[in-house]
Each structure stands twice: as C-alpha cells, then as structure tokens.
Amino acid sequence: MGTVENLTPFMTFSREDWAKLRQSYPMEVTMDEIERLKGVNDVLNMQEVADIYLPLTRLINLHAIASQELYRNRSIFLQKQEKKVPYIIGIAGSVAVGKSTIARVLHTLLSRWDTHPKVDLITTDGFLYPNAELERRGIMNKKGFPESYNVHSLLQFLSELKSGKSNVEAPVYSHLTYDILPGEKQVVSQPDIVIIEGINVLQPPKRPGDRYSDQVYVSDYFDFSIYVDAAEENIFHWYVERFKTLRETAFRNPASYFKKYADLNDVEAYDTARGIWERINKRNLHENILPTRHRADLILRKGDHHLVNEIKMRKV
Template sequence: MNDLTLGPQPAPPRSHRHSAPAGQDGLYSTFSREEWSQLGKDRISLSPEELEALRSTAEPASPTDIEEIFGPLCRLIRLHVEASHSLSARIAGSLLRKAAAPKPYIIGIAGSVAVGKSTFARLLQALLARHSNAWRVDLVATDGFLFPTATLEARGLMKRKGFPESYDLRGMVRFLSEMKAGASELEIPVYSHEAYDVVPGSFQKIRQPDILIFEGLNVLQTARDARSTASDFFDFSVYLDAEPSDIARWYKDRFLLLQRSVFQRPTSYFHHYKDLSPKEAARVAAEIWQSINLPNLTRNILPTRDRARVILHKDAAHRIVEVRLRQGP
C-alpha cells in the first residue's frame, strides 16, 4: 500500500468560497475528487446493509464515496494517529523517563446544519474502527451540551438554538480536557432530536477510546473570554463545506421529510407542524433557515472553516467534489 502523497498539487482556480484571508495563500493544497481518490488509501469497505444503516435518507452516501473519499482520508488520519503515538512515546521515554499514558486522539467535525455532519461522522467512526489495530472509536455529538429547553426559554435563546451561547461551553471544554487527561470514564447528557431537548437523567458513557470523534456546528470556534475552547483539544479536524444556497435546499428537503414522519408523533416538539401543507411547510422551513440557521452559518460557523485540517466541499447533489488539505503541522 502506497503512502498518501501530500506533495504540491496543481490546484484548480479558486471560487469565492475558497478565497483565503490575507497572508494565508498556499495554506491549503487543493485536490479534485479524482486527484484525491488516486492518493494512498486504506482499503476498507462497508456492506450495503451497513451503509444503509449508517447513512441518513437526507444525507446520501455510496460505496464510491467510501472508496474515493474515505479511503484516502482514513489513510491520512491513520498516519497522523501513528505519528502522534510515536512522538508521545518518544517524549515520555527519552525526556520524561516514563511510559506514555494512553490518551485519545480527538477528531473534530464541523459544518452547517443539514450539510451532512452526522452521516459523515458515523461513517468515519465505522471505517476507522475497522483499522487493523482494532482501534476503539467513539462518537460524541455536541447536541448533548446544549442547555435544556427550560434554560434556553428562560434566557430567551430558543430562537438562537445552535448558536454558541446556547451551549454549555464550559461543560464541553471540561469534558474534552478530562478526556485528554486520560479519565477512565466520562458521562455526557443525551439529546433527543424528537423531544428537541436534553433527556433528563440519561447519559452517554465514554470509556477511554483510542479515537474520539467530536461532531458539531461550532466546534472550531474560538472565544475571546475563555482560557480554552473545544478546538484546543483536537488533534485533527474536518469541515464539511457547501454553497449556502445548496444547504438551504437540503435543510428544506429535510424539514419536509420530517414533517411527514417524525413531526406526526405526539412526542415530537414540532408536532404542531404536522398538518401543514407541503407549501406551508416549505415556507416555514425557509423562514427558520433565514432567521436562525443562515445567520449562525455566516456569523459563527463559516468563519471557522479555515481552521480545519481538511475541508471537504460538496456540490449541489451532496457529492464531495473537492478536498482541501492544510499544510504544515
């Protein structure tokens, strides 16, 4: 198996979506899907049944995606993980004169609502877990760190749910800090998308994984008034990118799908939308996108894109067509 080639590559002309801030030209190497698929890759696969179980109806994925996108990406991550472990062992042995304590390798996954983060994170978890070293890979979504609905309502933040201020950022940073410190077991709240709230008394237990995938909207964001932010604890990061107009359409399509399914349940927070006509549902989805999700994307999420190690850009059909790889350490 050939090593992943990361040398200089001919980059296609940049569109407005990839305009780099001043002084950052050349920070990324840009690959077309075809160029990326030809790089060294881990030969891993999922059965049709496994792929169907992991993907979302609104976020398609195919065996071709596994081979052409995830194969090289898993190879790249594996090289980074092995290099990190080797460096930690050498520092502990040569400098500190002690054995290296096991610490999880943390991968952050960022991007807009409806861009496909959840499906991407589940697929990456399943594929990395199939590595020959039998890595234990856990997945944590930042939804569990959202403040409960009662708290958001009391603070007038329900219409800013998903914005940084709607999360328990201190709890998030504390979890990641303790995870990196080698805590034997940690608990995080479980979030229900149906109830649109944190589930009281329900927790996800995390027990010293080899790799932790941490997925959420604002995980790459920095904060002026905080000593630490979530991204301080990441060893690797991925940003899922797409044109806002495409994401808006995906959000509308997903809303219409949920309105015909999950919203019909009396236990759904959005049950009051159950009798909307398709036209009315599309209007509501557009209003939510314009008033909440688009402002959050443009003000808080998109500005963090160029902090990611890898940027994966999707076309209008949800297909990853371009990969940008950040150079340097």
C-alpha cells in the same frame, strides 16, 4: 512576487486525485451498512465511501499513529507514566450539510483499522443547555448559537479525555423531543479515537485584547479537524428537503417536539422551513460557523448532489 492565492495554507485536490490516495485500503462496509449510516435525505453510496472516506481514514490513521508515537516519546522524556490518551477529531459545518453522516462513516471505517479499533462518536448537541434553561435565558430562538451551549461542561469533558481518565460521561440529546434527556449519559471508556461532531466546534477563542483572550476553547483539544462545506443555496435546499421528509416521518411521532408541523402542506412546509432558516440557521452560519472554515485541517466541499467534489488539506 507571489500572489495571495499562492500563499494559501491548503493543498487542493479534485475528487479524482483524492480517490487515488486510497491505495490498497480495502472496502469493509456493505450497502446495508451505508443505508444505516446516511442521514435524512443525505446521499451516500459505495463510490463515495471508496473515493472520499477511505483515503480520508487512511490519512487520519497516519496522523493518529504519529501522534501516539509522539505522546509515548514525550512521556519518556518527561519521565512520566504513560496514560492512554485518545486522538480527537472535530467535525464542523452548517446544519443540513451532512456532518452527522460523515461522522458516522468515519466512526465505522476507523473502527476497523487494527491500530485503533475503539472509536467513540460524540455530538455536541448533548452539551446544549436544556430547553428550560434556554427559555430562562431568553435564547430559545438562538438554539445552536455558541451561547446556547454549556461550554464549561464540554471543555471539562474534553479535558478529562485528554488527561487519560478511565471513564468520561457526556450528556445525551434527543432530536425527537428536541431536548437533553435527563439522567442519560454516554460513557466513553479509554477509546483510541474520539470524533466530536457539532456546528460550532471550530469556533476560535476571543480575539487578542478581549477580556478572555487567554481562555481555552473546544478546538484546542482537537488533533485533527474537518469542515464540511457547500454552497449556501445547496445547504438551504437540503435543509428544506429534510424538513419536508421529517414532516412525513419523525414529526408524526406524538412525542415529537415538532409534531405541530406534521400536517403542513408542501407550500406551508417550504415557507416554515425557509422562515426557520432565515431567522436562525442562516444567521448562525454567517456569524459563527462559516468564519471557522479555514481553521480546519481538512475541508470537504460538497457539490449540488450532496457528493464531495473538492478536498482542501492543510499543508502543515
């Protein structure tokens, strides 16, 4: 009789085995580009791009081509005029785990495939309610939790993308002011691929029997999904180190929402970051983000030094 372990829907690859899947896909990024792509205190180098992200973009390319061919054939079957519909990739994971860096790397690499040169990157931060609305609802202390997002607006955006609408607008978020930028929009115009990055994008619909169990959810629009994983103690450490770095940089900007933290000493910065982590980010991780991990098509597991050391890929 097979064990539960044998029933896993994932194939597991070591870093070394995964790197072999790159085959002949060329390196088309420079060290200067890599420096611009990586986030605060994140680790990214040429070897990481070659071993992890080049094989991943090759896999996504195969999926995207197959998906586009299926869509064309289905349009023929339904006798409908074919519209250009983007292949949508979702990237989820905790705060400070490095999702944004990975999203930017994939955006850059995928843009250089001949089969899909137009790639757009959208972060779900833009679909957070404005701070004034969060304050009105009494959930400013739960910013980043599912209830802090305008899910209807996000679903409308994704629906318009998948319907082949020519120009679709997304709101824009500022990490400096920690709020939505009024009147600013990111226009997505008939891309080949769209990357949607956000902590809760893999959250499932309501459980069967719940009042809204038949509702559509964000992940229903994804063609491929990635979860960025790491040990919780590592994520906490990366969060604290990022907070300390921002204290010396972005927090010193007079326009920064967090300028009150700019003059904290190391001990105060650690205690403040730990408090925010415990009250908000750790709770969100356990309640909403981590339970979505095994809904992903691919799980990138990072080790101690922010480098991927294991990949799990869904079998079917």
